[in-house]
Amino acid sequence: MKSVPIKVEHEGKWVPTTMGIGEDRFRIDxxxxxxxxxxxxxxxxxxxxxxxxxxxxxxxTVYRVASVEKVLSVLKKFIIMQASAYRLxxxxxxxxxxxxxxxxxxxxxxxxxxxxxxxxxxxxxxxQVCIPIGDVAGIELTSREIQEKDLxxxxxxxxxxNEVVTSFVLCPMTTLQVLYNFLKEAxxxxxxxxxxxxxxxxxxxxxYSGMDSSAIENMLKLxxxxxxxxxxxxxxIGLAEVLYVRKEVQLTPKGVRYISDAVKSPxx
Amino acid sequence: MGRIxxxxxxxxxxxxxxxxLFSGGxxxxxxxxxxxxxxxRYQELKPDLVTMDVVMPKVNGIEALKAIxxxxxxxxxxxxxxxxxxxxxxxxxxxxxxxxxxKPFQAPKVLEEVKSVLSA
Numbered sequence: 001m002k003s004v005p006i007k008v009e010h011e012g013k014w015v016p017t018t019m020g021i022g023e024d025r026f027r028i029d030x031x032x033x034x035x036x037x038x039x040x041x042x043x044x045x046x047x048x049x050x051x052x053x054x055x056x057x058x059x060x061t062v063y064r065v066a067s068v069e070k071v072l073s074v075l076k077k078f079i080i081m082q083a084s085a086y087r088l089x090x091x092x093x094x095x096x097x098x099x100x101x102x103x104x105x106x107x108x109x110x111x112x113x114x115x116x117x118x119x120x121x122x123x124x125x126x127x128q129v130c131i132p133i134g135d136v137a138g139i140e141l142t143s144r145e146i147q148e149k150d151l152x153x154x155x156x157x158x159x160x161x162n163e164v165v166t167s168f169v170l171c172p173m174t175t176l177q178v179l180y181n182f183l184k185e186a187x188x189x190x191x192x193x194x195x196x197x198x199x200x201x202x203x204x205x206x207x208y209s210g211m212d213s214s215a216i217e218n219m220l221k222l223x224x225x226x227x228x229x230x231x232x233x234x235x236x237i238g239l240a241e242v243l244y245v246r247k248e249v250q251l252t253p254k255g256v257r258y259i260s261d262a263v264k265s266p267x268x
Numbered sequence: 269m270g271r272i273x274x275x276x277x278x279x280x281x282x283x284x285x286x287x288x289l290f291s292g293g294x295x296x297x298x299x300x301x302x303x304x305x306x307x308x309r310y311q312e313l314k315p316d317l318v319t320m321d322v323v324m325p326k327v328n329g330i331e332a333l334k335a336i337x338x339x340x341x342x343x344x345x346x347x348x349x350x351x352x353x354x355x356x357x358x359x360x361x362x363x364x365x366x367x368x369x370x371k372p373f374q375a376p377k378v379l380e381e382v383k384s385v386l387s388a
Contacts, residue, residue, distance in 0.1 A: 100373020101381045102357060145358065163374060202280060209284055210375035215291075219283050 001027060004071045008032060009064035019065065021075055024082065028063065036063070038082035043117035046130055051076060054117070073128060080123045086115040086182055088175050092122045094129045094167035095160070108146070113169060115182055120156070122167070131167065135159040136187045141180045144168060154180050164208070194237045203230045204239060213246060224248075269293045270316035270386045275306040275332065276348065277324040281371070285319055285348075285378075292379040303327025307335045310343070317386055319369075322349035322356050330359055337364040344385050348373075 001020035008017055010031050020027035025037045036055050043054035051072055053063045065075070081087075091108040111124030120136075122129040138157035143150045154169040154176055169179060196204070199220070206216045217227055234240035251259065272294050276282045279301075286296050297313045300306040304327045310318060318336065322329035329347060336343045346367040347360040357368050366385045369378055 097370050099377025100370050101377040102368040102370055104361075104368070163377065164372075166370075205280075205372055206284065208372050208374065209288065211284070211287060215287055219287060 003029070004067065006065050006067040006071065008066075014066065019067070019071070019075075021071075021078065023078075026075060026078070028065070032063075036061075038079050039084060041079050041083040042085075043119075044076065044079050044083065044121065044130075045118055045132070046072070046076070053079065076121075076128050077123055080114045080121045080128070081112065083114060083116065086179075088113055088171060088179065090169050090171035090175070090179075092124075092129075092167060092169050094122055094127075094131075095165040096168050097166035098160075099163045099165075108170065113179070115179075115186065120183070122169075129167070131156060131158045131160075133186050136183070136190065137164065139180065139183045139187055141176065144170075146170065152176055154183065156183070192237075192239070196237075196239075200230050200233055203227070204234060207234075207240060269295065270382070271295045271297045271313070272382070273298045273300065273306070273309055273313055273315040273318045275300045275303070275309075275318060275324070275329070276321040277301050278321075281321065281348075288375045288378050289319075289382065291375065292382065294382065303329060303332030303335070306332040307339070310336050311339060314340075317344045317346065317382060319346050319348050319382075320365075322347055322360070330356065330363055333360065333363050333365055344388075346381060346385055 001022040003018040003020050006017060006019045007014045008028055015031060017031070018029045025035050027035045036053070040055045041053055045052040049069070049072070050064060050066045053065065055061050055063070090113050091110055092113060093106050093108050095103060096106045097103065109122070109124040109127055111122060111127070114121045114123070118133055120131045120133065135158045136156060137159060140155040142153060142155050144153045151170060152173050156167045156169070158165055158167065169176070171179070202220060203216060206219065211219070213227060216222065217224060231240065235242065272289055274282050274285050274289070274296060276285065282299050286299070289296055297315050298309045300309045302324045306318065306320065320329045320333055333345050333347065336345060344366050345364065346369060347356070347365045348369045348371065349356055350371045360368060366388065367381045369381060
């Protein structure tokens with residue numbers, strides 16, 4: 001097992017150590033001195049130059065490892081291919097659409113998909129893409145024209161760096177149905193079951209497109225009060241969250257005095 | 269910054285696109301609600317770029333695109349359609365579209381696409 005330098009979180013501190021990456025397990029040297037079989041891993045998450053590995057029968061042991069991209073990439077690939085997860089061979093295209101703009105050079109990658117506790121991993125020879133389950137905004141079983149044939153695909157809409165991204169998965173229909181059901185269940189919490197009136201829907205669409213309150217008021221000819229009521233509805237049903245509260249102010253006597261003085265002797 | 273013609277059969281989408289493009293410093297020179305009107309407005313206004321909805325009454329976006337390209341082969345047209353109609357991409361690209369945006373869209377990406385097509 002070849003050793004590579006890493007940092008591991010130990011008792012709340014990042015400690016430099018080495019890691020061995022083998023065919024069926026990895027080893028973290030002192031101070032942890034532990035060996036973990038990939039098949040015991042139940043979850044994998046990534047943050048800038050870090051991976052968070054959850055292992056063990058009850059998923060109670062969490063390892064936070066930081067290293068260079070090359071090392072993490074090899075480690076992630078072994079984990080994704082062997083971890084305890086729903087896994088299938090498939091073609092995937094990620095991202096296919098970003099912020100509503102179709103990526104014209106997007107192509108199908110041949111690889112595997114692993115659905116873990118907190119994320120869906122796509123892995124191919126060149127790519128490792130993670131979609132956190134919490135960022136999934138929609139799952140749909142649909143068809144797409146591929147090499148002049150209409151083929152069934154699973155379409156996943158998800159948030160990535162504040163942009164809405166669409167990815168596609170292609171595999172045989174029976175597997176696709178299982179994947180769709182699995183993902184649908186995993187993302188059940190974000191399903192919209194409430195009735196939404198057309199005006200609230202339009203406001204939601206404008207927020208999605210990046211319009212601010214004053215633009216929405218102008219576009220839909222709404223008063224500040226009306227828009228606030230619609231925002232409250234969106235907040236109540238969990239479709240939106242408060243980004244910031246806009247203030248409307250009026251001048252105090254001190255402010256009025258400042259303006260009066262400024263008019264007498266204008267400041268350039 | 270460009271002079272843009274917006275073509276969409278719904279006023280809501282036209283207003284949304286107008287706001288997004290205006291916020292990016294573009295000049296909205298005209299609007300059209302169907303493909304036939306799009307061609308007439310294009311010939312009248314000679315815009316730098318057209319955003320064209322695909323599904324519209326009377327003359328659809330693909331037919332309007334073909335007509336505009338026949339009248340002006342250098343025309344820059346970005347197609348705009350709803351989710352699930354992405355299959356139209358090949359047809360649109362074959363017919364001369366320079367870009368493709370899928371509804372619902374996000375303002376920064378639309379502006380990026382418009383900028384990229386205008387500068388091409």
